[in-house]
């Protein structure tokens with residue numbers, strides 16, 4: 052090897068040399084830890100039992116809440132882009148949300164390593180706390196259109212969380228904004244849809260199906276709307292996959308026990324699989340290709 056290609060310092064075998072330019076003094080500079088508030092983040096795992104597996108349980112929830120935080124952030128932006136008729140920018144946001152959803156869903160496999168015997172050792176310590184009290188999860192449901200004012204009372208003891216949810220309850224959902232956009236594009240969206248009480252869940256509307264059918268029968272004429280409809284279906288499918296993995300994981304860990312939050316448990320979670328955000332985008336599939344009428 053020519054001399055000028057030799058490493059600048061000879062170190063120990065199988066040991067990387069720490070280059071001389073690498074920063075090591077952070078007494079008055081921003082560092083990785085200070086930028087990310089790592090001391091706060093890593094101080095937030097507070098097991099209530101002595102059991103080894105509780106750390107898994109806590110971190111699984113905390114990482115989920117972090118991803119939910121980013122999802123909400125992105126959903127707010129998507130809603131804004133739709134309201135401003137920037138469909139392409141909105142779909143860029145949806146693409147990111149879909150990846151977040153995949154991460155969230157994939158993560159169930161880590162928690163599925165928690166056996167019933169392991170969980171039983173610290174479950175009692177959880178008292179009546181439950182994922183049912185996740186205000187960020189509820190906020191995501193609201194943003195997607197599954198509004199339920201009854202959920203707000205769960206957060207009476209946490210006024211900022213309750214206020215955040217109340218605000219989202221009174222704002223348009225992603226679907227409301229998409230339907231408004233369709234109307235601005237000249238589609239005859241029924242007045243009862245456009246003027247609905249947005250504090251309630253969207254209700255299936257058969258006229259809307261016929262209207263969306265136009266997009267699906269002539270994709271070339273409405274390509275961006277066609278793509279947007281499919282993106283929204285992806286969002287709902289992904290959300291349902293998360294719910295499904297939740298209920299299966301719960302089933303393998305606590306069987307048919309009642310939930311710490313007071314529900315029947317698996318049965319209650321299964322009912323959530325009947326909820327739908329964008330019913331017309333699914334109903335249209337039955338119509339496509341059928342003779343119109």
Ligand code: HEM
Pocket residue numbers: 111112115116162165170180181182183184185188297300301304305309310311312313314315316317319320323
């Ligand atoms: C050992 C693991 C878990 C078990 C046994 C479990 C069990 C349950 C049960 C029984 C419920 C119904 C409410 C109740 O009565 O408590 C519930 C709701 C919920 N859990 Fe979990 N869960 C687990 C993990 C998680 C994780 C990791 C998350 C992630 C954030 C989560 C989020 C939720 C949410 C958002 C709800 C409300 C669902 C709805 O309203 O449809 N859970 N869980």
Ligand SMILES: N[C@@H](CC(=O)c1ccccc1NC=O)C(=O)O
Pocket residue numbers: 112174177180181182183305309310311312
């Ligand atoms: N509801 C669960 C407890 C539970 O999973 C949980 C408890 C505290 C914080 C988050 C939880 N996760 C999801 O419900 C149970 O019935 O075992």
